[in-house]
Amino acid sequence: MKVLIKGIWLLLTLLLLAGIYPQYAYEKFVAEHADQYLQVQKIKDCDVIYLSASSNFASGLARESDPRKISQMVADHFPSMQFEAINKPASHAGIHAALLEMFKENAEAKTFIVTMNLRSFGPDWIYSELETPLQQSTLFYNNRLPLVNRALVSLRTYDDRSVEERHAQRKSAWTNDPLPFDPPRNNVTDWCAEEKWGDWRNPKRQLADQFIKQYGFVLDASNPRVKDFDRMSALAKEEGWTMVFNILAENVETADSLVGKDLSSLMQRNTHWLIDRYDEKGHVVINNLERVGHEHFTDKDFPTEHYDDVGRRIIADNVAAGLARALAQKNSKHDN
Amino acid sequence: MLFNSLPFLIFLPTVVLLYYLLPHRTRWILLLAASYIFYGYWKVEYLSLILASTTVDYFVARYIHSTPSRFHKRFGLALSLITNLGLLVFFKYSGWFIEDVLDPVIGLNEVQLNDFRTAWDFLLPVGISFYTFQTLGYTIDVYYGKAVPEKNPLKFALFVSYFPQLVAGPIERFSHLHQQLFQRVSFQYSNLQHGARLILYGLFIKMCxxxxxxxVVDQIFGHSTEADSLQLVIGMLLFGLQIYSDFHGYSLIAIGTAxxxxxNLMGNFNAPYTALSIREFWSRWHISLSTWFRDYLFIPLGGSKxxxxxxxxxxxxxxxxxxxWHGANWTFVVWGAMHGVAYLIERWVLPERSSRIGSALKWIWTMVIVFVAWIFFRSESIEFGAAYVGLMISNMGEGITLEWDPFLPSIVGIFILSDLLFRNRSIHVWLESKSTLIRWSVYALLLFFITGFAGTIQHPFIYFQF
Known part of the structure; x- marks a missing residue:
């Protein structure tokens, strides 16, 4: 009996503290560690949601005449529809899939555009040191009691690997994942070691190696990002959502000139693999891979998906066309 | 397996439950299996090292004990020392050798050095310094006839690998721990209560x-050239607090788990920042290591006689x-030298007894030495540490914008007060004197802090690297 009373006292005190907690500490914590949760919470009366990473943002370059994000440019094609965007730099399909779970039941929107960033399928991004905080943020994308979510973070119930562990995983993938070429191009490590543009101090050599590291992989169903997109696809089917996948433009021109056809063909091959897979699953997949020329990429010393206003507009126009196609398909299904 | 992780929170109750359900004679087998699972959970490969160390010391100790020849006994001891210290030197100091000796001679490029550093950080087995010292202590005890070697190799393996104190101590003596591992323990609520209190408080000071x-320490040490003097002093004080709460927290969880x-594992800390001398500091800080050095190095060297x-x-x-012992870097040598020189100054120059003002001055002297030495302990190089100390005195610039949790000062305040409150006694003893209502409210508050205010960036226990 005594133990029971003690237990009840402990529970009551904890419940009281758990009740006070969200008002004083939780929101600030979430804003710092999982701001996409707050972005989702703010969404009301919306038709389309655009999920992306840093690619959506304006570059901030002085020469830009149009400061709009890609999502805003797409929205302007559909003035009668309400658009919202959820972005976070370095975010990827694993995070987007977790966010989509929050829209289950009473979803404000029924149509989602999710960026497919080719680099995000590669080992450099999958085993990035940013992955740990991103994984941590996924614990907040639900409607559990705030103190429970925070406790799960405290107990590290997410994929909480150290930077060293992630680097080791990445190195192992670069060395052991086979590529469909003759040696030394049959894995990323050896391909990088291959003679090109002088020694490793040459900036061109460094950039060429970065391109190989970012795009040197072969997609298959076991890829973690593919699994994330599969999860999103299944969720969309389950909830009756319209899902549009937006394959972002990559700097194929530079990949070609620095490394050669092997790499650009690998990028194309992976892109087509994604289109076939998700087209088959009934989604609209928009291919922007080679739509943006080298001059419209704002980062010249590292492969990214950061575009100037012209680049963003090219992508937005293509996405808008794809979205129109997806909405038309949906309407025709309804009519039938 | 980290103490502050969900796997451990599942693992520990399971082991404890099975422990009390199993008949007494088989419990040690459970503990041995649990210990290997606990250690192998980090990396299965690590088990090979602990097995090697265990095997060598098991046979060497039995050999030393059985041979009448003094020469053979010495040979056995040398074999144990070479194996254990060899493993330690290989894993802890090869990196240092390559960077500080080999690189200046053959000239490795930055990429090669970086690759090497990454690989080496990843390979360094957790807790190797702790269990090698524990087994070394055993062999030395057998050599001096202070211990009779264990006959059962698996029972000896349990002494080496006992999971609560395997990766960061307290470093136990054979005579203290071995017997306890095989004693008949009946279920007692008081043991659970005592252990749980230490674990709860340990988790609070480690996680919160x-x-x-x-x-905050990382921000200040990472931008030491831009930080102003006050911020650098705060960085130094906070690092002292960090390393203490980190290691003290770990030790409490280890002691509570056992x-x-x-x-009963030996206590490892007792309010070290209240020490009035370096000598007293070392009787309150990492007690299991300082007594190990006293017994196995200082006394054999001739001691104070x-x-x-x-x-x-x-x-x-x-x-x-x-x-x-702490690491392969000259900064640790500087840290040790500062303590050693200060210890000798106290012994030879400063008066032993003093008035209240004298005691206050002694406390200030001790803390200045301890905290300035921490700067070198935290620094990557002696140059960095020296520059930090210089800037701490002279940098009156604008400083950096520090980001910290608004609750941090309150949490730190609670910890400092509680540490003073538990000086020379544990939280367990303190709670015993309180009413049930207060005790259970303290539990609830500790649980609340642990769940709601724990740090979020991955920081394994600092002493795992040693």
Missing amino acids: VADNVSP KLMGV AGQVKLGINILIVFLVSGL
């Missing part, structure tokens, strides 16, 4: 204090080796 202080199963010069040399040797 150390892990929240750590990002207590759940009726085993030798003349003053020999004594001074012995003390310096102990502190320098203690510094090196």
Whole structure:
């Protein structure tokens, strides 16, 4: 009996503290560690949601005449529809899939555009040191009691690997994942070691190696990002959502000139693999891979998906066309 | 397996439950299996090292005990020393050798060095310094006839690998731990209560204090050239607090975990920042290591019975080796040397007894030495540490914008007060004197802090790397 009373006292005190907690500490914590949760919470009366990473943002370059994000440019094609965007730099399909779970039941929107960033399928991004905080943020994308979510973070119930562990995983993938070429191009490590543009101090050599590291992989169903997109696809089917996948433009021109056809063909091959897979699953997949020329990429010393206003507009126009196609398909299904 | 992780929170109750359900004679087998699972959970490969160390010391100790020849006994001891210290030197100091010796000679490029550093950080087995010292202590005890070697190799393996104190101590003596591991323990609520209190408080100071202080320390040490003097002083003080709360927290969880199963591990900390001398500091800080060095290095060197010069040399040797034990970097040597020299100054120059004002001055002296030495302990190089100390005195610039949790000062305040409150006694003893209502409210508050305010950036226990 005594133990029971003690237990009840402990529970009551904890419940009281758990009740006070969200008002004083939780929101600030979430804003710092999982701001996409707050972005989702703010969404009301919306038709389309655009999920992306840093690619959506304006570059901030002085020469830009149009400061709009890609999502805003797409929205302007559909003035009668309400658009919202959820972005976070370095975010990827694993995070987007977790966010989509929050829209289950009473979803404000029924149509989602999710960026497919080719680099995000590669080992450099999958085993990035940013992955740990991103994984941590996924614990907040639900409607559990705030103190429970925070406790799960405290107990590290997410994929909480150290930077060293992630680097080791990445190195192992670069060395052991086979590529469909003759040696030394049959894995990323050896391909990088291959003679090109002088020694490793040459900036061109460094950039060429970065391109190989970012795009040197072969997609298959076991890829973690593919699994994330599969999860999103299944969720969309389950909830009756319209899902549009937006394959972002990559700097194929530079990949070609620095490394050669092997790499650009690998990028194309992976892109087509994604289109076939998700087209088959009934989604609209928009291919922007080679739509943006080298001059419209704002980062010249590292492969990214950061575009100037012209680049963003090219992508937005293509996405808008794809979205129109997806909405038309949906309407025709309804009519039938 | 980290103590502050969900796997451990599942693992521990399971082991404790099975422990009390199993008949007494088979419990040690459970503990051995649990210990290997606990250690192998980090990396299965690590088990090979602990197995190697266990095997060598098992056979060597039995050989030393059975042979009548003094020469053979010495040979056995040398074999144990070479194996254990060899493993330690290989894993802890090869990196240092390559960077500080080989690189200047053959000239490795930055990419090669970086690759090497990454690989080496990843390979360094957790807790190797702790279990090698524990097994070394055993062999030395057998050599001096202070211990009779264990006949059963698996029972000996349990002594080496006992999971609560395997990766960061307290470093136990064979005579203290071995017997307890095989004693008949009946279920007692008081053991559970005692252990759980230590675990709860240990988790609080590790997760809420150390892990929240750590990002602030990283900001200051990472931008030391831009930080102003006050910020650098705060960085130094906070690092002292971080390393203490981190290691003290770990030790409390370890001691509490063992207590759940009726085993008393030795205390490792006792309010070290209240010490009035370096000598007292070392009787309150990492007690299991300082007594290990006293018994297995200082006394065999001649201890305090030798003349003053020999004594001074012995003390310096102990502190320098203690510094090196912490890691393969000259900064640890500087850290050890600072403590050693300060210890000798106290012994030879400063008066032993003093008035209240004298005691206050002694406390200030001790803390200045301890905290300035921490700067070198935290620094990547001696140059960095020296520059930090210089800037701390002279940098009156604008400073950096520090980001910290608004709750941090309150949490740190609670910890400092509680540490003073538990000086010379544990939280367990303090709670015993309180009413049920207060005790259970304290539990609820600790649980609340642990769940709601723990640090969020991954910071494994600092001493795992040693």
